[in-house]
Amino acid sequence: MQENYTTTYNHLSLAERQLIEKWFKEGMSRRQIAKLLGRSHQTINNEVKRGQVQQMDTFRAYHIVYSSEYAHQQYHKQRKKSIKNTKLDKLVLEKIIHYIKAKVSPEVIAKAKFNGQISYSSIYNWIYNGKLGLKRKDMLYPHKTKVIKTVSANPRVYGKSIEERPEDINRRNELGHWEIDTVVLTRAKNKVLLTLTERKSRLEIIRIIADKSSEAVNCDIYYAHAYSSWERGTNENHNRMIRRFLPKGTIKTTTKEVAQIEIWMNNYPRKMFNYSTPIQVYLGG
Incomplete structure (x- = not known):
């Protein structure tokens, strides 16, 4: 049985509703369920009322029970009504x-x-x-004409291929594995941003470095293939977030400005975490 189940968002998810249904069948009280889910007793009471349905037993007698599926459907119907009236x-x-x-x-x-x-x-x-x-x-990302890049027949090999990365890292099951990338601000030879993204929580670290050479970036890295941005999707998404503040062509930036962007990104709600933030996920383990 799951204990101390907590959540950082306001509305019950389908998974929580399924737990409520399961625990009712096991004979738990509403107060016990509220405690396990980290919810108020009134929230569980309201949820039970929303999800009540009639169910016939083997003796053809009807009973009022809680249905997680029905409750979830009713919840979305009510939400649609409230949205239309906004x-x-x-x-x-x-x-x-x-x-x-x-x-x-x-x-x-x-x-x-x-x-x-x-x-x-x-x-x-x-x-x-x-x-x-x-x-x-x-607008965050105004539509622009995209330049199609061609891949060299003999791409330069920088180090270990991303194909060699252990499967445990690919699954994002634990903290402590980081993706690294550089963000070039201008085509002119200039300082660039070094970004490190923790794979599980998406926590971001951003630093200004002299250039994008391997000497400036001295880490144990699994390199993606040339022009294969899908192999490092987290980096690409985070780089787009940085571009909201530092678009291509930015000549100068400061350590303070970069630190503010880092703080903003780590406190930005993410859909994949039910709108919790990377810092919340990272601290929660």
Whole structure:
């Protein structure tokens, strides 16, 4: 039996509802379940009312029981109704604009900042319809024409291939394994950013180094293949987040500015963690 089950987000997940159903069948009380899930007793009471259904036993007698599947369906129906009724009033508008200018994506705004009370598709519609008064430069990733790169027939071998990386690391089951990359700010010979991303928690470390040479980056590394960005998807996603603040062509940046970006990224809610942050996941082990 799972003990001390805790959560960092507001609404019950399907997995939690399935645990509630399982524990009821095992004879647990609502207070016991609330304690195990780290929820209030009232939350469990409300959830049980939402998920009540009639079930017939082998003797053809009907009983009221809790169904996790039915409760989850009812929850989403209620959420859709609340989302449809949400209006873009002054308070909502100001809050959305504040977070977009703080480089937060519409999806994270909807889920983490409004607790799902508005949909991220509504935010996108308001942006494209001009209701938020935002310009192209305010968007995180304006569409650009992508340059197609060609791969050399004889690519340079830098070190151990990513194919040699142990499967335990690939599965992201434990803390302590890091992906490393460099972010070039300008084509001119200049300082670059060295990024280290912890694979399980996505915790980020960013440092300014002299250049992207192997001498400047002295670590035990499993190298990805040339132009194979899908082999280091976490790095690529994090580099895009850095570009929100330091777009290509940035000539200068400071240690203080880089530190602020690092703090921002480590406290940015992530969908993969049910909108917990990397620092929360890292500290939680």
